[in-house]
Amino acid sequence: CKKNGYSAFMTPNVWMFIKSYEKLRGYIINSKSIDSLVQMAKGAFYKEATVDVCTFVLKNGKSIQKSLYFRLTDFKGDMDVQKEKVLEALKEKSCDYFYETDEQNFSEIPGSPIAYWVSNNLLNSFKRGEALKLKGDTRQGMATSDNKRFLRLWFEVDENKIGLNCLNAQEAKRIQKKWFPYNKGGEFRKWYGNIEYVINYENDGYEVKEYAAKLYQSPSRTIKSMSEYFKNCISWSKISSGSIAFRYYPNGFIFDVAGCCIFYEDRQIMFYDFGFLNSSVSKSILEVISPTLNYEAGHIATLPIIREANQILKVNRLVKNNIEIARCDWNSFETSWDFKEHPFIRFVKCIRTKEIINDEIISFYEHNSKVNCLIELCYTLWHDECYERFSKLKQVEEELNRVFIDSYSLNDELTPEVDDKDVTIRKANL
Numbered sequence: 001c002k003k004n005g006y007s008a009f010m011t012p013n014v015w016m017f018i019k020s021y022e023k024l025r026g027y028i029i030n031s032k033s034i035d036s037l038v039q040m041a042k043g044a045f046y047k048e049a050t051v052d053v054c055t056f057v058l059k060n061g062k063s064i065q066k067s068l069y070f071r072l073t074d075f076k077g078d079m080d081v082q083k084e085k086v087l088e089a090l091k092e093k094s095c096d097y098f099y100e101t102d103e104q105n106f107s108e109i110p111g112s113p114i115a116y117w118v119s120n121n122l123l124n125s126f127k128r129g130e131a132l133k134l135k136g137d138t139r140q141g142m143a144t145s146d147n148k149r150f151l152r153l154w155f156e157v158d159e160n161k162i163g164l165n166c167l168n169a170q171e172a173k174r175i176q177k178k179w180f181p182y183n184k185g186g187e188f189r190k191w192y193g194n195i196e197y198v199i200n201y202e203n204d205g206y207e208v209k210e211y212a213a214k215l216y217q218s219p220s221r222t223i224k225s226m227s228e229y230f231k232n233c234i235s236w237s238k239i240s241s242g243s244i245a246f247r248y249y250p251n252g253f254i255f256d257v258a259g260c261c262i263f264y265e266d267r268q269i270m271f272y273d274f275g276f277l278n279s280s281v282s283k284s285i286l287e288v289i290s291p292t293l294n295y296e297a298g299h300i301a302t303l304p305i306i307r308e309a310n311q312i313l314k315v316n317r318l319v320k321n322n323i324e325i326a327r328c329d330w331n332s333f334e335t336s337w338d339f340k341e342h343p344f345i346r347f348v349k350c351i352r353t354k355e356i357i358n359d360e361i362i363s364f365y366e367h368n369s370k371v372n373c374l375i376e377l378c379y380t381l382w383h384d385e386c387y388e389r390f391s392k393l394k395q396v397e398e399e400l401n402r403v404f405i406d407s408y409s410l411n412d413e414l415t416p417e418v419d420d421k422d423v424t425i426r427k428a429n430l
Helices: 020-032 078-093 103-108 119-126 169-174 203-218 267-277 279-290 297-301 311-332 343-352 359-367 371-407
Strands: 004-011 033-039 053-059 066-069 098-101 138-139 151-154 178-183 196-202 233-237 246-250 259-262
Touching: 004 297, 004 359, 053 169, 066 078, 103 119, 119 138, 119 279, 138 297, 169 203, 196 203, 233 267, 259 267, 267 279, 267 311, 267 371, 279 371, 311 371, 343 371
Parallel strands: 033 066
Antiparallel strands: 004 053, 033 053, 066 098, 138 259, 151 196, 178 196, 233 246, 233 259
16 A cells, blocks of 8 residues: 555464564564554354454554554454454553554564563563573474384383383494384373383384385485484473473483474583473463464574573472472383382282381271272372372472572563463372
């Protein structure tokens, strides 16, 4: 339109966030103006639609006025509801879904997303913090191109042919095993776990590399990051249906395209960053960088890390504690290859040798001798053990949240509390 004229649009809101529109966002921010933008609730324009829609007005020129933004994503309903909320916000601008923002602020955020709701303190974290990629090497793993051929659950193969704890590809080749641990991402689980798969990587992955070369002329097109195989790392699932979760993987794993990883030279830095990554602060920043729930290696690489020297030892201790709690939980079930014995068997042994003595056990011996009562007692002990683990993990996660909320000066915006549903170890299940 003519110079300083206006044009109005209604579009899906992906242009506001995803990487393929980054140049467009830069063009608008640097040479045009967003006069106003309404981010509507899902289904507002057409209730059967699942596309997130926004409507906005662009000015063909720069403006000295701040842009007006309306975040209506929490107000379900048709266009009449959306219109009503916009009019209410214009009358009462102090409401919590109306924002006036200088669009130049978006340039401070990697990828320049139209993150109009971001506070000054959160915005400053990108200025104060160091990009994670400067200390952590974020990598995408391999795509086998035929998972049915090359992958198995670990209990589907001969355990004598599984090579565990290899430090590098040379050692893996030397021990002449066929199957090796494979990090495939998996469900929402923090700290440790989702260790289920093995890959046929016999003879330095001869078969999977040959298959990739046959399909794509070069194995490195899909067998990526080979130099990092078998190293310890922090990992996350690339695609999530909700919150992101990071896990520690010790030496010995090859990793998948869906199980992206971060590698570090300095283990203290690694565990410090790990604590940040599983914190509420990281989650809040990722909602700005990647609101589509598709967490690419590039998104994680740009996270701003504020490392406070006086907190490194504390964070390391808390993080290692959480890894051990989650590892103990994972290994309590037969789905772990480090499973030793059923917890009830362990309790029976302890009861018989009097390693466990408490009021419940004394009462049990005084009043019962039947097997079913012994099972009930074991379940009670198991319930208590799980509850203690769960409570301890939740407590430590909240302590980590406090550390990072303070570091990022977000005390007025975030709370350290963790919902039970976000504590990813199991409770006793009768």
